[in-house]
Amino acid sequence: MNSSVIRVGVSSWDQMHPECVDLLQGKTRCRPGPELDILQLAATMLNMTISFVHSAEKGCGLSRDNGASWTSLMGMLSRNEIDVTGNICYLMEERLSMFGASRPVWYSYQAFLIKKLDPPSIRFKAQAPFDLRAWLVIIGCIVACAVVEAAKELPEKGATLSIRNGISLTWQTFMLFARPPKEVIWIFGTFFFTLLKIYYTTYVLASLLYPAGVQRPFTNIVELADLLESGEYRLLHYHPAKFLRFEFCPPETCLQLTRAVQSKGIYYVNDSSPHRLLQSLIDNNNLVLISTEITLEFYLSKFLQRDKLWLIRDNIFLQMNSYFWRLDFPMRKTLDQALTTIGSYKMNVLKRYVDSAVTKSNKHPQVRAQVSPYTQLRADHGKNLFIQYSVAVAISVAVFLMELLWASIQKWLKYWSKKRSAGIDLTR
Incomplete structure (x- = not known):
């Protein structure tokens, strides 16, 4: 294997375009996405080139048999098919027990995405209040x-x-x-x-x-766990229920979430594209998507019907996201140092791909009724x-x-x- 080439595994989604990495900047508007943008800069600093290996599976990968086998990118790492993940993945305990990880690239609060509730809307018409x-x-x-x-x-x-x-x-x-x-x-x-x-x-x-308002149905993972267990909400995910692990919650809440998934099931979507996931939220009133606030802002910024969705930030748990590599990857310390040196550039990359002002209306703690056709009494x-x-x-x-x-x-x-x-x- 050429030591100047880094094999990067990618699980493509709407904000990841490996084909844009080799295109000349300034002559095209093609962007590789924030994850590959950062990794590309780090590789350039080390005078190394990137070779992409595509995963046919979705996401970063989860454990199948208590760490014996893995899906997607983690599986490719375990089989020595790649050196580094091109996707930035959650720092989960079971992943860290098998693989190495860079210092956190992004810090982001855990967040939830649901369909906005419909507030009661009554428009006053004094001269004819009755039908x-x-x-x-x-x-x-x-x-x-x-x-x-x-x-x-x-x-x-x-x-x-x-x-x-x-x-x-x-x-x-x-x-x-x-x-x-x-x-x-x-x-x-x-x-x-x-x-x-x-x-x-x-x-x-x-x-x-008027206009009447509706408060958020929950504000953190603890309150959401109660709603999932009672059946008022169902978890939306692109991984089957048997692969799901809950770590960004108190231990008793994680057990409660596991019980809720086992008893109530999840709404499984065999497609990790943001459009499919967010459209599923709109088509169903009681689904909830759990991810980081940054990721959900990515999803919303490219979704035309984002005004119908509600982004709720969990201020209890801060999620850390990193690149993963094999424990014996020889360039791990050098690459980690390069990623650390980049510093504030990482946040500037985020601003380039997502404008938080676009999703500002999705974060309001209360949904206000819009002016609607008058309904007579x-x-x-x-x-x-x-x-x-x-x-x-x-x-x-x-x-x-x-x-x-x-x-x-x-x-x-x-x-x-x-x-x-x-x-x-x-x-x-």
Whole structure:
């Protein structure tokens, strides 16, 4: 093997283009991707060339049999097919037990990507808050009250005056301009008008709070583990469930995540491309993708429908990402020193490939409702309010009847007490 050539294994994805490494800079807009960009500079500093070996499998690779065999790039390292991984991989304990790794190239918080929740959206329209059917019910009740009042006065005052008085009294009662007559029908009419006003006022108050917001369903891996175990969310991954390992979490939480995957399963996608993964999140309401914040920002920056997704950063666990190589790789110390010397250049490479301003809206802790087509209130929207109000009225009427009954009993007892006293006086 030529000692001036580094065999680099690559598991290609949307932000990795090995074919761009040998193209002249300035004459093409082809970019190899942030991972190969950094590795290419380090190799240039060492006067070494890169030879790419492509992996047919996805990702950096996971252990199959407790370290006996590996998938993807880690498998190629174990078989001495490559010297270094071109992909930057997570520093996982089981990987470090078998392979060497560079000093961390990137530090990034663990993050989660989910589909944005739909907040309640009510757009206020004061002149027509109800739909046609609800308006017919309201107007029908008001007209019925006016007709009943007009019919009562018809024999005495004639048609014209009775209709005018009926409409006037109904309107004054509705607006609470005047005290309604002390009659049963007007008592229930007043209850109806009061209920209608409560219904409308509640709608106005809800509209004043527009746009409504929805908070994040979880904020860290511990809270997410509870949701995964209860089945409210499912893990999305491009590796089968049997290969998954959880290390960036408290030990008890990692066990909880393992149990959740074993009992609830995962949503497996046989494609590691960001478009396929993110489209799966949009097509399903309860999926969650776990990765680093940097990686998820890469995904979002190239995805046209990113406004539909929610990026949640886990401030508890910081993930470290490095290049991996064989433990006997002779250039490991030299290459590691070159990567360390690059220093801040590594972060400048990140800014070249992803603009954090593009994903700023995906990180808000609260999702605000957007202006949506106005949804009119239906008659059955007030069902619960009507039931609660009716129960209150029923209790009030029951208390009133009990007081009336108690007053009648006291009056009756007083009457018989006086009558009995009068009878005793007559017998003397």
